[in-house]
Amino acid sequence: MMMIQGFAQTNIINVPNRETLSLNGKWNYIIDPYETGYFDYRYEPLDKDPNSGKGFFLDQHPTDKSQLLEYDFDKCPTLFVPGDWNSQDNKLLYYEGSIWYRRLFTYKKSNSNNRLFVNFGAANYETDVYLNGKKLGKHIGGFTPFTYEITSLLKEDMNSMVVKVDNKRKRDGVPTLNTDWWNYGGITRDVSIVEVQATFIADYSIQLKKGSKTEIAGYVKLNGADKSQKVKIEIPELKSITEVTTNAEGMAAISIPVKKLDLWAPENPKLYNVTVSCKTDKISEKIGFRTIETRGTDILLNGKPIFLRGICIHEENPMRGGRAYSKEDAQMLLNWVKELNGNYVRLAHYPHNENMARLADEMGILVWEETPVYWTILWENQSTYENAEQQLSDLISRDKNRASVIIWSMANETPVGEARTNFLKNMAKHARSLDSTRLISAAMEIHGNKEKPFDKIVEDPFADYVDIVNFNEYVGWYDGLPEKCDKINFVIKYNKPVMISEFGGSALQGMHGDTLTRWTEEYQENLYQHSLKMLSKIPQLRGMTPWILCDFRSPRRFLPNIQDGWNRKGLIGQNGTKKKAFFVLRDFYKQMELKYK
Numbered sequence: 346m347m348m349i350q351g352f353a354q355t356n357i358i359n360v361p362n363r364e365t366l367s368l369n370g371k372w373n374y375i376i377d378p379y380e381t382g383y384f385d386y387r388y389e390p391l392d393k394d395p396n397s398g399k400g401f402f403l404d405q406h407p408t409d410k411s412q413l414l415e416y417d418f419d420k421c422p423t424l425f426v427p428g429d430w431n432s433q434d435n436k437l438l439y440y441e442g443s444i445w446y447r448r449l450f451t452y453k454k455s456n457s458n459n460r461l462f463v464n465f466g467a468a469n470y471e472t473d474v475y476l477n478g479k480k481l482g483k484h485i486g487g488f489t490p491f492t493y494e495i496t497s498l499l500k501e502d503m504n505s506m507v508v509k510v511d512n513k514r515k516r517d518g519v520p521t522l523n524t525d526w527w528n529y530g531g532i533t534r535d536v537s538i539v540e541v542q543a544t545f546i547a548d549y550s551i552q553l554k555k556g557s558k559t560e561i562a563g564y565v566k567l568n569g570a571d572k573s574q575k576v577k578i579e580i581p582e583l584k585s586i587t588e589v590t591t592n593a594e595g596m597a598a599i600s601i602p603v604k605k606l607d608l609w610a611p612e613n614p615k616l617y618n619v620t621v622s623c624k625t626d627k628i629s630e631k632i633g634f635r636t637i638e639t640r641g642t643d644i645l646l647n648g649k650p651i652f653l654r655g656i657c658i659h660e661e662n663p664m665r666g667g668r669a670y671s672k673e674d675a676q677m678l679l680n681w682v683k684e685l686n687g688n689y690v691r692l693a694h695y696p697h698n699e700n701m702a703r704l705a706d707e708m709g710i711l712v713w714e715e716t717p718v719y720w721t722i723l724w725e726n727q728s729t730y731e732n733a734e735q736q737l738s739d740l741i742s743r744d745k746n747r748a749s750v751i752i753w754s755m756a757n758e759t760p761v762g763e764a765r766t767n768f769l770k771n772m773a774k775h776a777r778s779l780d781s782t783r784l785i786s787a788a789m790e791i792h793g794n795k796e797k798p799f800d801k802i803v804e805d806p807f808a809d810y811v812d813i814v815n816f817n818e819y820v821g822w823y824d825g826l827p828e829k830c831d832k833i834n835f836v837i838k839y840n841k842p843v844m845i846s847e848f849g850g851s852a853l854q855g856m857h858g859d860t861l862t863r864w865t866e867e868y869q870e871n872l873y874q875h876s877l878k879m880l881s882k883i884p885q886l887r888g889m890t891p892w893i894l895c896d897f898r899s900p901r902r903f904l905p906n907i908q909d910g911w912n913r914k915g916l917i918g919q920n921g922t923k924k925k926a927f928f929v930l931r932d933f934y935k936q937m938e939l940k941y942k
């Protein structure tokens with residue numbers, strides 16, 4: 346785990362299946378654009394000197410009338426956690442800066458020797474966490490979980506958790522300054538207190554070994570003093586009980602021979618109850634087992650060629666106009682994918698909440714996950730690379746036991762160049778070192794050929810390091826009119842599966858007109874008809890994820906009465922109503938489903 350300013354994060358896998366106290370709900374908050382609660386007037390961090398007696402993290406309350414205090418959480422309004430602040434209060438819609446959150450809670454441990462941790466599903470972007478005035482840590486990155494130990498800091502009576510979240514965009518950040526999605530700020534996912542015994546099961550990986558249908562492989566890792574213990578992995582339905590002994594580091598490799606596994610697939614999302622236990626801990630979850638690989642230009646799921654009938658999704662509930670975070674949000678979004686006859690989703694452009702991949706496991710929907718290495722980040726900046734790599738590690742760590750997740754993507758629409766390609770090569774190498782069972786890709790770009798105006802060339806040095814060649818194309822929207830699709834010739838020299846990670850165009854739901862009037866449903870419908878015909882001519886085509894399932898908020902979209910701060914490329918409008926193009930894609934996917942049956 347990355348150390349920031351001497352504060353260690355702890356990894357606790359599978360928090361949703363742990364005994365926890367939820368700290369979700371109303372938190373008092375203070376909007377602090379000048380970070381007065383964090384810096385003194387010399388711009389020195391107040392939490393550097395614990396005796397400064399200043400700083401909102403202390404959550405002080407005047408003890409006598411003469412005391413000077415210029416903040417008081419008790420008298421402050423509240424925000425809901427989980428949730429972005431932008432959609433909860435109109436004055437915060439465009440707010441980018443720091444907001445302080447404070448939550449009071451009591452907690453009685455069930456056993457005085459037990460340890461306690463606080464787990465955040467995510468908070469965007471830079472988060473400083475304090476308990477009872479003491480700093481727990483600083484986390485950078487808006488879309489991955491982080492956990493701190495609080496055992497020694499817990500008080501018998503009332504505890505004060507104070508969290509400063511700063512969503513200011515940074516040039517050296519990941520993502521960087523420029524994105525086509527809303528920069529939602531806040532504690533955007535669940536917060537929970539996790540109680541475990543002194544030594545507990547911190548991590549495990551349990552998936553089929555690469556290329557094998559008869560051996561489950563992985564590891565288990567203990568955290569605590571009693572590191573070397575017997576650990577059991579039980580899969581009752583397979584009458585499988587495997588015992589391993591962890592070494593002095595608390596690690597043990599797992600190898601479980603299995604016969605007649607009921608393999609996980611979209612048409613058969615079979616999940617097994619798996620329990621990992623040792624003397625001092627026990628944790629269970631549902632896990633599916635499947636193989637995923639490529640052979641030539643085919644993608645093979647459980648050894649059988651598959652076509653990935655997908656759609657891109659942003660982590661947003663369009664009707665709420667805010668970050669999605671709940672099981673219900675995930676259910677709504679993935680139900681729409683099923684209505685599209687889809688079997689695959691691209692979760693763009695950052696790790697979505699854990700509910701998405703877990704529900705995709707249950708519903709039989711394959712998943713592409715990515716980190717926000719998007720457009721023009723600082724390729725030569727070491728801390729930018731470490732930040733990106735850390736987000737990738739945290740994503741893989743969180744979702745490595747999800748059968749639905751088949752692709753780790755390294756980037757989106759990044760400019761070809763040596764520094765960039767080295768950056769992505771290192772990311773891919775890192776991903777493969779953490780997980781050899783899944784496929785690697787990236788959303789690449791195409792370029793033209795002056796001599797041949799209808800040639801679209803897919804040529805990227807990073808394509809040599811991926812398993813699947815994915816590219817974005819916008820012929821008929823940013824590049825000409827829909828009819829131009831009919832003349833396009835794709836030049837793709839890779840003997841690899843090819844997928845279209847984005848294509849599409851905008852329409853305002855309910856706006857109608859002729860097929861060449863932009864922003865009408867008829868234009869978008871026509872564009873999809875021409876695009877699907879154009880793309881179906883690519884011999885290596887093995888899947889696609891049109892841009893995008895739902896309209897979403899974007900700070901780069903200004904057309905009055907049409908965009909009004911929304912990207913309108915959704916197949917479903919802001920109010921949840923399907924546009925005509927939705928049905929064009931649905932019918933195309935029906936055909937592809939039958940073709941690959």
Ligand code: GCU
Pocket residue numbers: 525694757758817847892912914
């Ligand atoms: C890009 C980008 C998306 C963006 C889309 C668009 O390809 O990857 O993030 O929203 O195009 O322009 O609508």
